Amino acid sequence: MSRNGLADGRAKVSFLCANLSSTDSQIPLPKNLLFIEPGVTPNSVNNTPTNGDQNDPLAQAGAALPSRKSTGDSSKTTTPTEQAPSRPAVQPLEDETIHKLERIGKINDREKQLPHVHAEPNEYYGGNQVWSRARTFSNVGTEGFKKGRPQHMDGEVIGRNRRLSHDEISASAPRRFLVDVEETMRIVLEQEDTDANFQISIYDSGPKLLALGTASSNAHKFFDIRGTYMLSNLLQELALARDYGRKRIVLDEARLAENPVDRLSRMIKNSFWNALTRRIDGEGLEVACADPKNRSRVLRSRIYVPHGEEEQAEYYRQISREKPNLNLEVIVLPVHCDEPSFVKTLNDYPGILALAMQKKVDPVTKQSKLEALPFVVPGARFNEMYYWDSYFMALGLLVDGRLDLAMSIVEHCIFQIKYYNKVLNGNRTYYLCRSQPPFLTDLAVQIYNQHQDRDALKPWLKRAIQAAIKEYHCYWLVEPSLDVKSGLSRYRPVGEGVPPETEASHFTHILQPFAQKLGISVNEYIDGYNDKTIHEPELDEYFMHDRGVRESGHDTSYRLDRKCADLATVDLNSLLYKYESDIATAIEQVFGDELELDDEFDLTPWPITAEAYAPGAPRERSTSRKQTSAEWKARLEKRKEAMNELCWNEGQGMYFDYDCKAEKQTRYESVTTLFPLWAGCASEAQAFRLVDSALPKFEVAGGLVSGTEESRGIISLDRPNRQWDYPFAWPPHQIMAWVGLERYGLDVHASRLAYRWVYMMTLSFVDFNGIVPEKFDAVELSHMVDAEYGNQGTDFRYVPREGFGWMNSAYQVGLQFLSVGMRRALAACVPPWVFFNLPAPDFPSARRRRAEREERELQAAAQGQGGEPKKSVHHEPPSLEQAIANLKLEHAQ
Numbered sequence: 001m002s003r004n005g006l007a008d009g010r011a012k013v014s015f016l017c018a019n020l021s022s023t024d025s026q027i028p029l030p031k032n033l034l035f036i037e038p039g040v041t042p043n044s045v046n047n048t049p050t051n052g053d054q055n056d057p058l059a060q061a062g063a064a065l066p067s068r069k070s071t072g073d074s075s076k077t078t079t080p081t082e083q084a085p086s087r088p089a090v091q092p093l094e095d096e097t098i099h100k101l102e103r104i105g106k107i108n109d110r111e112k113q114l115p116h117v118h119a120e121p122n123e124y125y126g127g128n129q130v131w132s133r134a135r136t137f138s139n140v141g142t143e144g145f146k147k148g149r150p151q152h153m154d155g156e157v158i159g160r161n162r163r164l165s166h167d168e169i170s171a172s173a174p175r176r177f178l179v180d181v182e183e184t185m186r187i188v189l190e191q192e193d194t195d196a197n198f199q200i201s202i203y204d205s206g207p208k209l210l211a212l213g214t215a216s217s218n219a220h221k222f223f224d225i226r227g228t229y230m231l232s233n234l235l236q237e238l239a240l241a242r243d244y245g246r247k248r249i250v251l252d253e254a255r256l257a258e259n260p261v262d263r264l265s266r267m268i269k270n271s272f273w274n275a276l277t278r279r280i281d282g283e284g285l286e287v288a289c290a291d292p293k294n295r296s297r298v299l300r301s302r303i304y305v306p307h308g309e310e311e312q313a314e315y316y317r318q319i320s321r322e323k324p325n326l327n328l329e330v331i332v333l334p335v336h337c338d339e340p341s342f343v344k345t346l347n348d349y350p351g352i353l354a355l356a357m358q359k360k361v362d363p364v365t366k367q368s369k370l371e372a373l374p375f376v377v378p379g380a381r382f383n384e385m386y387y388w389d390s391y392f393m394a395l396g397l398l399v400d401g402r403l404d405l406a407m408s409i410v411e412h413c414i415f416q417i418k419y420y421n422k423v424l425n426g427n428r429t430y431y432l433c434r435s436q437p438p439f440l441t442d443l444a445v446q447i448y449n450q451h452q453d454r455d456a457l458k459p460w461l462k463r464a465i466q467a468a469i470k471e472y473h474c475y476w477l478v479e480p481s482l483d484v485k486s487g488l489s490r491y492r493p494v495g496e497g498v499p500p501e502t503e504a505s506h507f508t509h510i511l512q513p514f515a516q517k518l519g520i521s522v523n524e525y526i527d528g529y530n531d532k533t534i535h536e537p538e539l540d541e542y543f544m545h546d547r548g549v550r551e552s553g554h555d556t557s558y559r560l561d562r563k564c565a566d567l568a569t570v571d572l573n574s575l576l577y578k579y580e581s582d583i584a585t586a587i588e589q590v591f592g593d594e595l596e597l598d599d600e601f602d603l604t605p606w607p608i609t610a611e612a613y614a615p616g617a618p619r620e621r622s623t624s625r626k627q628t629s630a631e632w633k634a635r636l637e638k639r640k641e642a643m644n645e646l647c648w649n650e651g652q653g654m655y656f657d658y659d660c661k662a663e664k665q666t667r668y669e670s671v672t673t674l675f676p677l678w679a680g681c682a683s684e685a686q687a688f689r690l691v692d693s694a695l696p697k698f699e700v701a702g703g704l705v706s707g708t709e710e711s712r713g714i715i716s717l718d719r720p721n722r723q724w725d726y727p728f729a730w731p732p733h734q735i736m737a738w739v740g741l742e743r744y745g746l747d748v749h750a751s752r753l754a755y756r757w758v759y760m761m762t763l764s765f766v767d768f769n770g771i772v773p774e775k776f777d778a779v780e781l782s783h784m785v786d787a788e789y790g791n792q793g794t795d796f797r798y799v800p801r802e803g804f805g806w807m808n809s810a811y812q813v814g815l816q817f818l819s820v821g822m823r824r825a826l827a828a829c830v831p832p833w834v835f836f837n838l839p840a841p842d843f844p845s846a847r848r849r850r851a852e853r854e855e856r857e858l859q860a861a862a863q864g865q866g867g868e869p870k871k872s873v874h875h876e877p878p879s880l881e882q883a884i885a886n887l888k889l890e891h892a893q
Contacts, residue, residue, distance in 0.1 A: 117174070117252040118262075123256075125244040151851035153578040172622040175253040177212040178219045181246055184212075185238040191227045191484025192231055196267050198797040199769035210234070215250050223253070230256045232769040233263075239798035259584045259827045261758075261815070264765050264772070268812055269400040272772075272803040276379055276393075277405065279372040280355050282319045285326060288352045291428065302351025304429060306419035307335045312354055315370045338421055338432045340496045344530065347500040353427040355385065356408075373408045378730045378805035380774070380792035384426045385412060387436035387555050389805055391443050392732055398450060399816060406447055407460070412442050414467040416598065422475045425551060430501045433474060434493030435553045438575050441468045441582035448590075458590060465586050468598055469627065472579055477604040480565075481615065483660040485606045487642045488568035489576055490660065491548040497530040499547060510542065553732070556788065557724035558712055559668040566661040570647055574675035577639050581680065584632035595627040606631060607638070647688065653693025664875070669708040670699045671733045677740025687744040695749065696884045697755050700780030701832070702760035702842040703729050703753055704737055714836075723787035725741045727844075729757075729778035732811035738817050747817075754817035755825075761811050763829055772803030772811075780845055837881045 018346070091355050115124045158570040192206035193199065199204075209226050213219030225234055232776060233256045241249045280303070305313040313332050320328040331351070334342065357370045373462045375385045376393045390413075413423045425431040444464035451457045473482060480492045498507060508522055514536060515525035528534035548564035549555045560567065587595045602619040605612030646658040649665060655673040658666040673694050676682040682690065698704045705726050724730070734757045741750040760781050764771050773783040774792040785791050793804035815823065825835045832841045838851035 009588075021327045023134070026479070033688075037559050043758050052164040058854070076594040080742075088382055103614035112398060112559045115255040118258060118266065120314040121240040121244065125246050125249065125394070126240045148171070175223060176252045177253065178215045179212060179238070179249050179251050181238050181241050181249060182442050185242070188231065188235050188238070192235075199771075200228060200235050201768045202228050204228075212251075225256060229260065229766045236770060236799035239532070253877055257464070257682055259825045260762055260829075261823055262764050264762065264770070264811060265815060267770070268396070268803060268808045269822045271801075272808050273376065273397065273400065273402060275404070275623070275802045276376050276808075277374050278383065278385075279374050279379050280352065282323055284372065285316075285319065285328065285352070287325075287705065289326065290383070291350065291352075293430075294350050295430075296348050299672075301315060301326050302331060302349060303328065303354060304333050304337075304346075304351050305354045306333050307333055307337070309419075310442065311370060312357060315357070316354070327891070333419075340433055340494045343429065344496045345433045345434075347497065350429050350500070352384065353420070353424070353429060353432070355427055356411045358411075364548055373411055374405060375412050376805060378774075379802040380656055380795070380804065382426075382792070382805075384428055385409075386426045387413075388439055388732065391439035392735060392806040393445055395446075395735065396806075396812040399809075399812045401522065403447065403450060406443070410440070410444050410447065410464055413443075414463055417467040422471055428501070430499070430730060433495045434547060435471075436551060436554050437571065438462065438468075438471065438476065438579060440471065441586075442880065444468070445586065447584050461586065462592060462595070465583055465591075465595065466597055466599065468579060469583060469595075469597060470601055470622070472583075472596065473604045473622070474601055476576055476579075482608070482613075483568055484608060484610055484613045486568055486646055486658060486660055487638060488573050488646065488660070490564040490565060491552040491572060492569050493547045494545070495547050495550045496541070499550070510539075514539065526808070549620075554706075554724040556722045557670075557706065558722055559666075559670050559707060559725070561722070563659065563666075567666065568646070568658040568660055569672065570643070570655040570657055570670070571672040571675045573639060573643055573748050574672075574679040575646070577636050577643070577676075577681045578679040580632050580636035580639065583627075584629040584636065587627055587632065588629035597622040597627065601840055603872050636681075645678070645680065650689075653689035655690075667695055667711070668713040671704050671706055671737070672735075674698075674704075674737045677744060678736045680743060682744075684744065687746070690750060691741075691746060699731075699753065699756075700727070700779045701756065701882060702776055702781045703734050703757035705729050705778050706733060712858065721774065721875075722787055723785070727777050728785060728787060729776050732807040734810055735813055738814070742817070751817050751819070751822065752832070752836055755815040755822050755835065758811060759826055759829070759832050761814075766829060770800045772800060772807050774804045774807060779841075780843055836887075838887065 003777075013313055034133050056831055115127065183227060185571060188200070188210060189198070191210065192204055192208065194204045194206050195201075207225055208228060210229060210231060211222040211224050214221050214223055218460050225231060232253075237255055241251075280288060285301065285303065289303070292676060303316050305316065313330055314331045316328065318327065320330060329351075331349075336342070337705055341392065355375065356373045358373055360371045376390060376397070377383050378389045378393075385803045390409050393824070394409050395407045397409075398402075412427075416423045416427070417440075420432060421437070422435040425436045441464075444461060448454060448457055450459045464868075476489050477833055480494065481489050498511075511522050511525055511529075515522045518525065518534070520528075525534065529536065529539065542562065545560070545562050545564045545566075548567075549557070549560045552560060552564060552569065554560060561571075587593060599622060601622045603622055603624075605617070605619070611617065643655070647655045647665065654669065656667060656674055657662075657670070672689060677687060697708050706724050706728055707726050709726045712722075713719070721728075734753065738754050740748045741747070741753070752792065756778075760776055760778065761772065763781060764773070764776075764783050768783070771794055773794050775785060775787075776783055777785050783791055783794060793800075793802070793807065818826070831840070832838070
């Protein structure tokens with residue numbers, strides 16, 4: 001993209017923002033897909049089908065994909081015909097009239113419309129069994145499978161029947177199968193699941209072929225189900241049918257050959273979000289109280305209720321009486337519940353923390369009662385509400401039209417700030433002293449802008465902005481989080497003792513040398529250190545940095561290891577700049593440039609000076625005056641100035657973290673250098689420099705890696721991989737980069753990066769039984785990561801039920817950055833280097849295998865067994881960074 005093109009894009013954004021009417025109470029924001037303009041319905045994936053008849057200028061770029069007419073229903077789309085066996089099979093789009101006729105079935109003697117072929121399981125399998133016309137299940141059984149294509153069972157090849165439906169040139173109607181659920185599942189697992197993990201993946205060595213009897217022939221004719229994708233979909237459909245008690249089903253082939261992009265997006269929207277939704281009520285407590293991190297002496301379910309919420313406490317006491325099996329203890333917290341010394345006393349009595357509730361009127365008794373508000377959890381072993389996970393999941397909820405659930409997440413944030421003085425890392429007792437990356441204002445503003453009646457939502461937005469102001473003053477702008485000298489903030493939470501939420505052996509290698517000096521065991525040392533009979537300043541500093549790493553959300557990374565609490569990180573200060581910007585804009589545009597605060601607390605001094613922050617210096621109270629936009633604009637300009645002076649490196653063309661202790665920049669190259677683009681605190685010139693200098697350092701086959709390999713350093717047994725370093729990639733970094741690039745008019749880069757990420761997710765979904773993991777190795781395009789905490793979201797049987805929270809969101813959000821042509825290419829699993837005409841990456845695993853092979857050949861040749869050694873060396877293609885640079889030069893010309 002040329003510089004003139006960027007300038008035009010920025011001018012267009014500026015024009016749009018300048019012409020927004022303040023009378024509409026619309027907060028002016030850059031026009032991008034995550035900031036919906038007033039009066040525009042959010043773009044859900046259903047509004048942007050993979051196969052559409054829109055004119056798409058990018059449809060001809062890269063791979064030449066066949067075009068087809070669209071029925072207007074994205075769920076009916078399929079993939080091109082030329083596919084590898086492990087890719088989705090093709091189904092031609094049927095005529096709409098035929099489609100309607102063929103969707104008629106019978107219950108007894110009454111005809112009934114059949115469920116849509118891509119209906120959700122509760123409708124497709126959960127309703128009454130609808131029989132195909134004039135057909136029965138009389139011949140369906142194990143015999144049916146012996147009449148199909150050759151099957152390999154226990155080493156024998158079973159004979160085939162010559163009369164096969166796939167011998168026909170064309171089918172007269174969409175194909176449907178008669179299936180015995182249990183028997184078919186048994187055969188699929190026995191034949192195809194060779195690694196016995198209850199999933200069908202490309203690593204299974206089965207024949208990847210199974211014949212099913214067609215419903216139109218009463219299971220006398222058979223059709224082959226081929227390839228990993230269709231067989232894994234078959235296993236998933238059988239598991240879903242069994243969930244609804246179905247013994248036999250009529251299964252549409254279109255469910256097995258469904259476009260993978262549409263299938264995954266549909267599962268996320270209609271299934272995964274529901275599976276990840278929780279409430280802290282009687283039912284939810286059974287899940288939430290089962291804490292895998294609980295290592296206390298007496299395992300018991302506990303819920304801690306804030307001081308002053310007596311009605312809420314009584315609500316949980318009633319649950320305790322009604323459900324004695326929970327063994328639930330209800331405890332009311334003191335007023336100052338986040339004091340480090342008090343929080344440490346809870347380590348032996350951990351529990352869940354209460355969240356927001358609302359009063360509802362019972363339609364029967366006409367009496368008001370409390371009802372727990374829903375929230376979304378990350379999934380797998382994480383069954384509590386986390387801060388920045390919730391923000392990124394809420395973005396996906398907004399794309400999928402779940403405005404109510406996103407608003408509920410904001411309500412929980414407001415509740416936590418009111419009673420816990422911050423939005424917590426997670427709502428468990430051992431998180432009371434620390435937060436996570438702050439995103440409250442951005443989420444509240446996005447919800448406000450997308451709501452149909454913004455005037456009615458003003459009081460709600462006011463409460464959210466008031467809460468954010470309190471969090472800002474009471475946590476992020478007070479010491480020790482604030483470094484007064486630089487005026488920048490740090491991840492530096494307070495706390496005492498050994499963090500209790502880790503695995504039992506997590507700190508053993510750190511504590512062992514100290515315990516050996518005293519001649520005691522590690523457990524004895526932990527007890528002594530926690531009760532302060534053992535004093536060790538070196539450990540105090542180590543755990544201060546360790547808590548900071550956990551608060552940063554980037555746990556763990558060599559970027560932050562043993563120094564996090566001293567770093568004014570680019571990411572945190574970008575987020576606080578966005579806080580200041582959102583608050584200033586909301587006060588000015590929505591609240592008439594005056595905002596009165598309801599809660600009573602100390603305001604932090606302004607301007608920031610050592611004298612103003614000295615102990616005993618006077619402080620203003622929050623209710624002493626109204627908030628205006630002028631002070632918040634001054635704060636954001638001062639932060640921007642400090643970041644430019646201390647974090648920006650013009651020579652490198654990047655932002656770096658600032659070490660407040662050493663008073664110099666660190667030189668760890670982190671993808672968080674792009675966060676200022678998301679926050680809008682980078683200048684246009686800095687945006688150009690970031691794209692030219694920084695972006696090529698992090699862009700790999702599957703998107704953006706967390707940091708560079710050079711900065712991470714050498715990995716060894718004594719220095720293992722950290723999961724937030726190279727070569728690993730995470731959804732937050734991708735989404736922040738996409739939105740940031742689009743904010744500055746760099747849509748081409750945003751779309752390319754989004755395509756890389758969504759391609760990697762789609763490829764894993766197709767090849768690994770619908771898997772949606774927590775993170776990826778983006779260099780190898782693999783979810784099989786070698787890092788300290790493994791990979792969540794991968795341990796399931798038969799069918800994925802939840803995906804993983806922010807990975808689900810990254811898929812839904814990523815699709816919004818793609819054109820229709822890009823979605824078509826994704827459905828065919830076209831690699832990004834093919835679609836964008838880039839050099840193919842030389843994957844490290846392939847490079848290692850090639851080196852090993854060449855070494856074996858050399859050894860064989862030296863022994864006279866393999867002929868002469870190869871004289872030519874392997875041709876190394878241009879690096880990805882070189883290819884990107886060349887592409888930019890071509891566009892600039």
